[in-house]
Amino acid sequence: MSNLRGNACIGQSGGPTSVINQSLVGVIQEVQKSDHIVELLGARHGVKGIVNNDFLKLKSAPQELLERVAMTPASALGSTRDKPDAEYCKKIFASFQANDVRYFFYIGGNDSADAARIVNDLAKQAGYELRTFHVPKTIDNDLRVHDHTPGFGSAAKFVASAVMGDDYDNKSLPGVKVDVIMGRHAGYLTAASVLARKYENDGPHLIYVPEAPFSVDKFLGDVDRVYKKLGRCVIAVSEGIHDEKGTAMAVVLAEKLGRQIERDGHGNVQLSGSGILGDFLGDLIKDQLKIKRVRSDTFGYLQRSFPGYVSATDAAEAREVGRRAVIASRDDKNSAGLSVVMKRVSNAPYTIEYGLTDLANVARETKHLDPAYLKDGNDVTQAFIDYAKPLVGELPTVGSLTELK
């Protein structure tokens, strides 16, 4: 039971996902059942809304609307790329004091966990009772401690489906196809393209992730081998692939082309939504391997925002981590600044346990693909398939006339 009564604040931060509003609605619905929270203030555009006193009152939101919002991609409250420094965090804390905010629910990735941690520490130093809960989200699936994060399963379902459809397209009109997939540092999403395979010789035939340093020579050798064998080749590649020195291939090319590299408030290079990497790899294949039909696509923002096509498991879990944060807030002992985590109990049947971990365990640094998931620098292992499959769920039913033979 909670002896702390007051208002709560909820915000959404960073790149949205297609189920981030499930977590928002999970928080709202659980707050609606809670006496310890008087009003739930929804901060517009995350920490920006907090410092600008720009809030929506959410405690009495109608269920019909909430269920529609839950199905809507991207952050219904608005998001932000602002990474609060110490000064900014003081303003957040001042706003919390002014609004009698005693509970802070922040939905986001590792940078958001870090901002929440700083605000929680400030409150502690000032002797102001505040309970901070980080609700995880990120399509990159790169939060430490977390087995996986809400948002990943749905983005992975989109990616696997897209590569599956693209592979059928490539069977129809053979050639080389390069599909560039989101993921700056972690290759989970690109690796999930492996789930597109059903029949022998199905694509993706080659998978390149940031965790395996990219070599142009090895890449060309790989493509040449597959193309000579099958007369076609479908390649899944992370936007964040880099060379041995750690320089992103997209950056290497951008510099080569004299293009400006944009960085966001967190110092991250903007790699999404540009066809540079795909075009570059395609040109490389045409020039060096003399293959005529080479195409590339960069899946871009659709991976995180395509509506009406989420993983059912992912949607349910996203709702549940939101609920769990509010449930945890009722317990007086949960005042340290915590993140709601999922732990894998088993792959088959797929079972997880929910728990809590200190914000410091999640903040700032990111997780990478387990080396046990990587194969030959151009593929992923069965262990990764076993890990990812239950998160994505069923993929579209397909058939091939090769079954007639």
Added chain:
Amino acid sequence: MSNLRGNACIGQSGGPTSVINQSLVGVIQEVQKSDHIVELLGARHGVKGIVNNDFLKLKSAPQELLERVAMTPASALGSTRDKPDAEYCKKIFASFQANDVRYFFYIGGNDSADAARIVNDLAKQAGYELRTFHVPKTIDNDLRVHDHTPGFGSAAKFVASAVMGDDYDNKSLPGVKVDVIMGRHAGYLTAASVLARKYENDGPHLIYVPEAPFSVDKFLGDVDRVYKKLGRCVIAVSEGIHDEKGTAMAVVLAEKLGRQIERDGHGNVQLSGSGILGDFLGDLIKDQLKIKRVRSDTFGYLQRSFPGYVSATDAAEAREVGRRAVIASRDDKNSAGLSVVMKRVSNAPYTIEYGLTDLANVARETKHLDPAYLKDGNDVTQAFIDYAKPLVGELPTVGSLTELK
């Protein structure tokens, strides 16, 4: 009743769609009920398979497999970009004679209709009884006479959904977003992005199609006006937009960058799957309007190949045009070379009639957006919405917290 008994040949040609196999299965299932067709030869990779004698026997294909194939995007028999000339058509005709092919069903766009027309004429000249039927498909929706073509509704559903999700993403993290959509000459698919709008001020805020000549100055003025009003702007633009002289903007840029322009066997410039146009427009906005957050995506091949997300109406119609071609083949009077067409009876309730038209009416030339569908050079009219909506069907359910106000 048909007095002509023999084999039939079926092929798929050109860019695949996500429902082109519905038409294939429609043909196969109707042939399975037909006595006048002894065997149905599925040509691998269209006319290539015909001249190379590369066929699959389809008449006894099991229903369970056919239903899965029908749900699978891209051409299950394989496709081709070969545009047969007179010499090539003679080889096709020779193969038909050798295989006792008396019925030719060819699923494709206007180029395929033209190839079918030439082969049919050759047979007539030689006094060889052949009945040729063109089964329409094209995501571009650009076949003359046809009210619309199978493949368009599903691609339009993908595009409208993608822009809808992208618009929510843009509401979360405001800026300017450019979405480049397929369509060389016809803007139907880009225009369909209008269906993404639900609430006031929803995107796409600006829509540019090849039918309205593109002016850089007008474009910048449009974006500036929307951005100043809303603080954000989502733009849908056809890959085939061109200037007053008819030069494609993508080509203008490609030349500027010293890149090679690839053309397919039909002389069409390869514009899909490259981020050039989006990057160019994005850079233009950043440079000229001094807006910092500008992103672009090129939807690419997913528009025609994304699985498990088709328009139910489109899938049913694609199946039906295949069936109708076989039904028509039973009538001795249908020997002129025909295309199965859909005619709109009414928008509400949505009603169509199936019919037949001479191949010459469909072959070669393409249809453009009716001028009555264009608005201010940067939008489409309610008349277009009324036309497109029933073809696309229901879009994902969404909600916005602005409803709380």
